[in-house]
Amino acid sequence: MLTGLLLLSTGFVSYGQQSICHGTATSVYKVDALENGGLGTIGSVYVWTVLNTGFSGTIGYVNPPSTNQVTVNWGNTPPGTYTIQVQEKDAVSGCLGPVQQLTVDLKSAPQPNLADTVACVNPVTGVLVDPVLLNSGVPQAGNTFLWTLNNVPLSGNSNTLVATQPGNYAVTVTHTATGCSGTDTATIGVSSVAVAYAVVKEAFELYQAITVTVTQGSGDYEYQLNDGPFQSEPVFYVNKSGSYTINVRDTRGCGEVPLKVNVLNYPRYFTPNGDSYHDTWNITGLPNPEKAKITIFDRYGKVIKQISPKGRGWDGTYNGNPLPSTDYWFVLDYYEDGVQKEFKAHFSMKR
Template structure:
């Protein structure tokens, strides 16, 4: 196990056990490659049975009862947890499944050979309690296993440790346990034993997997005298080298022998001839190379992979000069649009944008896409995300910005009622699309509203123009009245109207003053020349008052305009309805007398019958 994993695994061990022997523990330094591994194979058929002498338990290919075991890819027995084996990547992987005997005692023993004498090793194994929480009506016997390492004579106990009670908790997580031991001088094998500390019965059911033996030595770090633990350089820096130092922590070994190695893939390692000290001046490196050192307590063991440990790895990573990025193509946009220039490169690289093919100014860093509205040529350069290691060339990408068609400003137009107007886009050599669906430069419209046209030039660039069309309604004469000598025209709608009595001379006021009585045609038009409306009107001038005082000024009440009628009757009444005067065409005035008497100042009423038309009103007599 890697030394940095020690504290994590120790924490896991403590969680999984309520009682931990002081001798259980992992290698506190560097480990070698696995020397012995038992993962119990894979497949859907139970077995094979362990070699003779490995266990006193009975082998079964079915459900293991107390004092029995099986080698199987399933744990789906009784009410046990159903779990997979521990071995990573296994398909139908098997584990050693044990139903403890009623009597505590040893259930597994095997010899591990080909070790080195007087050398420290780490034994480890993964274990799990198969009983679910609540099993055995809450009285499940906990798992408690003792691991032992004996010398090859089976007389000297080198190390042992107990898992402590592992209670049923329905966890499907395997737990790892380990022992560190040292072989005896002159001995190259040990005996591994496992013992149940608890009696069997309801509970004490377990599975074991991935038994591993590794050499165990000091934690050996490798770094430069400036504490660099790796080096990343660019290919264009040429051959680089470093003096690296191996530093053991003396946690296991008292003395140290070294053999430096190098590799290009961390799979195949080659000894560097003559490099047997704790320092190494690396050769000039032009391609990625890894360095480590094998360490043993005795020089005779340093090249025996069963006895040595390997240090941390010192990397000299040589980054190849990246190729220039690949352009996604030049981009053309219309004025006002954002152009997105894009290039692609490997995921391990980044892209920087410049305004020149060499040197120049950095425009945007760490992005494969550049967004801009400014036309021109831009240059993309590939670079490493770790250090400055750029492509030797830059990829040009051009942004072309085409102008929009020049359209007039938005236009206000006026439409005469019951008419039409022609709207003109006023742009040549373009295509047109009106919001009415029409596609010509000119369109006729006969309804007020907002009209718009999109014009598109030969570059595919478009702009739009709006037309606000307002309708001018014809005047609608509501009434024409006489007010003394004045004619007053009223319309039912509003507008910039003009008024005329002859159709030639127009005035802005709807009141014609000092008009003689008679028949008239009234003309009303809007000043936008949208048309004229007319209405005939008889203007009868009724004086509002008269003053019969003999000064020959306004002495008579005489309506003006009656002469155009053939027959006339003329009646004057006081406020009580008394007839004071009756006349005809020859006598259509009143002097203010009744039966020779002057009538007093007061309001009086008239009724005039002119042909088929009747006029009524009142006036004042003032003295």
């Protein structure tokens, strides 16, 4: 025989109505707590039901095969009034005993909604460039707010928080009238613009590598050569002299930094045949070209021509007379970063 509906989750006997907050995971209910060592009447089965159609949770037995104690998982059941019903069923006759009901008032609870975000920091000091506004999404009136950073309570009782450092934030909102509360969390990660430099390896090689090295910064970076597409690898290969710009961009929106490099190279051949394509030979894109000079020799070491990188270049003649198709040598004297340098190599003339 049913002897009472005991609400174990709060530890008191309730025969009529219970109030709980929406978002409560489970409640435990028990009947005939004094029978058979707490397992209910011998030979009886208890039939449990939540009568309302809005119930979207589950009912499970605590100590099967005993059925006198259940857990009700309210799941995503919306706030409202629900009725839990239990009947004792005789195992022999199958007859159902008296109905016992408990009305459950599932009260609405605040539902704060925080969003993870990324804050931009100074790449050297790590200090936030701008504070981040966290908004609970819950009205100020009728609620109290407890904010924490990395589980440490913060001062203030506002529905928003101005965060000045990264970390794991949480807000617990409590409705002052019902006492129901809800909690949400958000992580403020960090990113930054890069501190970086670019170098060109193996000057005058046919293909030269421009390599970017990031020395400071907490971002995820991608790289762009001049106006080309961005890529994840910090290396570019070029084969033409000139000034290049590499943009280093933070993929999470904290800005980009331009880096400039100068690539030194020379033409491997020229074709002085009057078609306006490769008719002269010269080296362009040198730093301080007004200080540079190029001396051209034949294979026997005879000086053929001395030219300036700022000039028209060599047209393949000596004293106005065309020279034969063959290889010619040169010595380049130039200045880079204030240092005088010399480079020697050869090229081909093809008529």
